[in-house]
Amino acid sequence: MTSTDHAPAPAPVEEADPRDPLTRLTTFLDDGSLHLISAQDRSGMLAATGTVRGVPTVVFAADPRIQGGALGAEGCGVIVEAYERALADDSPIVGLWHSGGARLADGVVSLNGMGEMFAIMTRASGKIPQISVVLGAAAGGAAYGPALTDIVILGPDGLIFVTGPDVVRSVTGENVTAARLGGAEPHGRRSGVVHVATATTEEAYDRGRQMVSLLSDQGRMDVSSVQDRDLAATFPESAKRAYDVHPLIADVVDDVEDCVELHPRWAPSIVTTLGRLGGRTIGVIANNPLRLGGCLDATSAEKASRFVRMCDAFGIPLVVLVDVPGYLPGVGQEWDGVVRRGAKLLHAFAEAVVPRVTLVTRKTYGGAYIAMNSRSLGATRVFAWPTAEVAVMGHVAAVRILHRRRLAEVDPAERVTVENELAEEHAVLAGGLPRAVEIGVVDEVIEPTTTRSALATAIAAAPQRRGEHGNIPL
Amino acid sequence: MAIQEVVSDLVANVAQVQVEVGEHVEIGHELVLLESMKMEIPVLSEVAGTVAAVRVSPGDVVQEGEILVVLS
Numbered sequence: 001m002t003s004t005d006h007a008p009a010p011a012p013v014e015e016a017d018p019r020d021p022l023t024r025l026t027t028f029l030d031d032g033s034l035h036l037i038s039a040q041d042r043s044g045m046l047a048a049t050g051t052v053r054g055v056p057t058v059v060f061a062a063d064p065r066i067q068g069g070a071l072g073a074e075g076c077g078v079i080v081e082a083y084e085r086a087l088a089d090d091s092p093i094v095g096l097w098h099s100g101g102a103r104l105a106d107g108v109v110s111l112n113g114m115g116e117m118f119a120i121m122t123r124a125s126g127k128i129p130q131i132s133v134v135l136g137a138a139a140g141g142a143a144y145g146p147a148l149t150d151i152v153i154l155g156p157d158g159l160i161f162v163t164g165p166d167v168v169r170s171v172t173g174e175n176v177t178a179a180r181l182g183g184a185e186p187h188g189r190r191s192g193v194v195h196v197a198t199a200t201t202e203e204a205y206d207r208g209r210q211m212v213s214l215l216s217d218q219g220r221m222d223v224s225s226v227q228d229r230d231l232a233a234t235f236p237e238s239a240k241r242a243y244d245v246h247p248l249i250a251d252v253v254d255d256v257e258d259c260v261e262l263h264p265r266w267a268p269s270i271v272t273t274l275g276r277l278g279g280r281t282i283g284v285i286a287n288n289p290l291r292l293g294g295c296l297d298a299t300s301a302e303k304a305s306r307f308v309r310m311c312d313a314f315g316i317p318l319v320v321l322v323d324v325p326g327y328l329p330g331v332g333q334e335w336d337g338v339v340r341r342g343a344k345l346l347h348a349f350a351e352a353v354v355p356r357v358t359l360v361t362r363k364t365y366g367g368a369y370i371a372m373n374s375r376s377l378g379a380t381r382v383f384a385w386p387t388a389e390v391a392v393m394g395h396v397a398a399v400r401i402l403h404r405r406r407l408a409e410v411d412p413a414e415r416v417t418v419e420n421e422l423a424e425e426h427a428v429l430a431g432g433l434p435r436a437v438e439i440g441v442v443d444e445v446i447e448p449t450t451t452r453s454a455l456a457t458a459i460a461a462a463p464q465r466r467g468e469h470g471n472i473p474l
Numbered sequence: 475m476a477i478q479e480v481v482s483d484l485v486a487n488v489a490q491v492q493v494e495v496g497e498h499v500e501i502g503h504e505l506v507l508l509e510s511m512k513m514e515i516p517v518l519s520e521v522a523g524t525v526a527a528v529r530v531s532p533g534d535v536v537q538e539g540e541i542l543v544v545l546s
Contacts (some may be wrong), residue, residue, distance in 0.1 A: 269483075290518070292484050293497040293511035325511040332538065394512050408504065 021046040021061035024096045028205050043074035047082040052212040058086040061096035064136055069099030072106040076113030083120040092129040092216045101140025116139035119149040125470035126313035129215035133208040134158035150310050150471055151211050154194040188265045195262040210260055214274045214281045215314055221280040227454040232448035242289040249273055249284050267300035272307040278456045283311035286321035295328040296368045298338040305344035306474040315466030317459045318356040320373040325368045349377045355462035357455055362383040365393050369433035375441040381458040384445045390436040395423035478521050478545040486510035488534040497525045505543045
């Protein structure tokens with residue numbers, strides 16, 4: 001056991017191997033804070049405690065120089081002990097992954113070790129933040145390790161797959177490159193395995209550090225520090241016109257540089273971002289009309305559900321920015337399980353005990369209205385801007401159904417005019433926003449220029465609780 | 475020269491085509507305006523490049539995954 005109370009000795013004069021786990025641990029942790037908690041041996045895994053932006057953290061790193069980082073019982077044991085330490089200290093744990101998976105030569109013993117590692121990761125789920133930074137290939141069990149954690153960050157050389165290209169070729173005959181099988185494109189855009197893909201290794205470390213800070217150094221909401229801005233400034237004039245929601249999110253949070261968007265390219269019709277408001281970590285969930293018109297679909301509902309549950313488990317309040325036309329219709333969606341996967345979002349919000357505040361900016365319709373943290377699901381506060389529509393569907397769409405026969409008899413040339421007239425009548429009848437306030441599904445109509453302080457005040461006033469559940473990788 | 479095929483995210487009507495073959499576009503340039511879900515949804519370029527082909531015209535109905543514009 002190597003353990004020192006002073007700063008680690010200067011590295012040997014010859015250039016350090018960048019794959020050396022000690023180099024990686026030292027790089028990741030704050031300068032001079034590293035304390036090894038496992039032996040530097042042939043186990044293929046090295047663990048340390050230290051600080052990350054001042055937060056006490058447990059970190060482990062695979063050693064790809066030894067059997068490609070493959071893990072036997074000893075290597076898995078190092079991880080299990082690191083988890084026990086992190087659980088005892090109530091500190092976040094970070095894995096720096098670069099491993100071919102279980103050690104074949106060790107047989108079932110290594111599989112058993114892997115299983116014990118998965119078990120403690122699951123036991124820790126929702127209790128302490130778990131972050132994975134994948135720096136090289138992470139295959140087999142070394143793929144499922146990161147996948148069980150809360151956040152997976154993929155560096156430029158990172159690869160994640162159950163089996164590599166050679167096995168795929170010999171078993172299925174598919175010719176595929178490693179990057180296409182398990183790089184940033186498949187996992188960032190298609191599978192949702194990776195939360196954040198980075199262009200450089202340094203950025204991967206930095207995102208990992210940022211996640212430690214956001215999840216474990218959440219800060220306290222200082223409402224007096226929250227400056228109001230006109231949040232509607234970035235919206236298009238036409239209510240029909242789609243827009244990118246990112247500028248709105250940037251205006252809601254304190255500092256967009258301090259934010260991490262999770263799954264930016266996967267299921268982009270919903271945006272999930274961790275950032276700070278009034279100095280306190282918050283989770284922002286926003287429909288993005290630029291993609292799929294902002295519709296919820298099977299994948300985006302699932303993405304948002306996992307985010308809600310992670311934030312709830314770690315006591316991170318939620319801000320839900322709603323502009324949603326509905327669930328995406330279609331055969332593809334039904335067959336993709338939009339009912340089952342959409343139900344996850346209902347479950348996640350209804351279960352969450354963290355402060356969760358909804359803002360309807362333009363519209364919220366139908367089933368998606370319910371799913372986006374509605375009053376009925378237990379929202380802490382529901383705000384709406386003065387021009388927002390809260391309805392079962394758009395007025396024109398509604399009259400097309402309600403007055404189908406009458407419209408069919410109208411001269412096609414006049415149909416649009418009649419539709420619009422009926423829609424106006426329908427809007428009055430349905431009651432719109434005043435009616436939504438009257439029946440209590442919207443608590444308050446607020447101006448875009450006072451929204452930031454309203455959100456912050458609502459969060460600060462709510463009991464600060466956290467959900468007692470794990471964060472299953474939904 | 476890399477080719478980028480810009481596809482539709484969803485079933486939609488093509489309302490407007492805002493680029494011509496040979497035109498240079500920057501990131502964020504509006505290529506096509508789609509109508510779907512009662513909304514006007516602009517399709518923006520994710521890369522800078524030259525329009526190599528336009529595969530749709532106003533009034534067309536496009537399916538999810540259908541190519542709208544090819545950039546090079």
